[in-house]
Amino acid sequence: MLDPLAIIASLTRHDVHFVVIGGIAAALHGSTTLTADLDVLYEREKANVSRLSRALAELGAQRRDLPDGVTVGDDERSLWNGTNFLFTTRHGDLECIGETPSGRFTYAQIAAGAERFDLGDGLVVRAASLDELIRMKRATSRAKDNAEVENLVALREVRDAKRR
Structure with a gap:
């Protein structure tokens, strides 16, 4: 079962630079759509990847985006050599996105x-x-x-109406 607060707390404790996106971000804005994982867009900077690696170790993260029988390290080097990762943690599934398709949405822009x-x-x-x-x-x-x-558009309309 997903416990996004526990995952967010670990990332925060390790000073990982990230922004919540996806279903949990939508829920924070008031959406009632259910989601099964926590999606984060993380900063692809060397020190931040190192902090992310330590947080993932604390969370007991295991890669879930690999075919059966294929294993790779989940250490800092493996994180640096990739960009987007799907993990299972003891607190639920976590998707770490370092780069969006075509670079449409960057960490700096979203942050x-x-x-x-x-x-x-x-x-x-x-x-x-x-x-x-x-x-x-x-x-x-x-x-x-x-x-x-x-x-989300409906939530934005409600928010904007309250601001008027």
């Missing part, structure tokens, strides 16, 4: 417009803005993402 959410107990996380989530979901052209775009 610049990210919103901060207080999750309680001193835990604060940055999540992609509603506008960026909508752009990312539209870019995938997946049926499930197209449905979520409608939800």
Whole structure:
């Protein structure tokens, strides 16, 4: 069962530079769509990859994006040699995205417009803005993402109406 708070707490403890994207980010903005994993866009900088490696070790992360029987290290070097990874952790599934297709959405770009959410107990996380989530979901052209775009647009309309 997914415990995104535990995963976020570990990433935060290790000072990993990341932004929550995907379903959990949508939920932070008020979406009620369920998700089975935590998606994060992480900074592809050497020191940050090292911090991410330590956080993944603490989480007991195992790669789940490899064919049966194929194993690779989950250490810092392996992380540096790749970009996007699917992990199973003791707190649920985690997708670490270092590079989006065609470089459409960079960490720097998404982080610049990210919103901060207080999750309680001193835990604060940055999540992609509603506008960026909508752009990312539209870019995938997946049926499930197209449905979520409608939800996110409605949430944005409610938010904007409250600001008037």
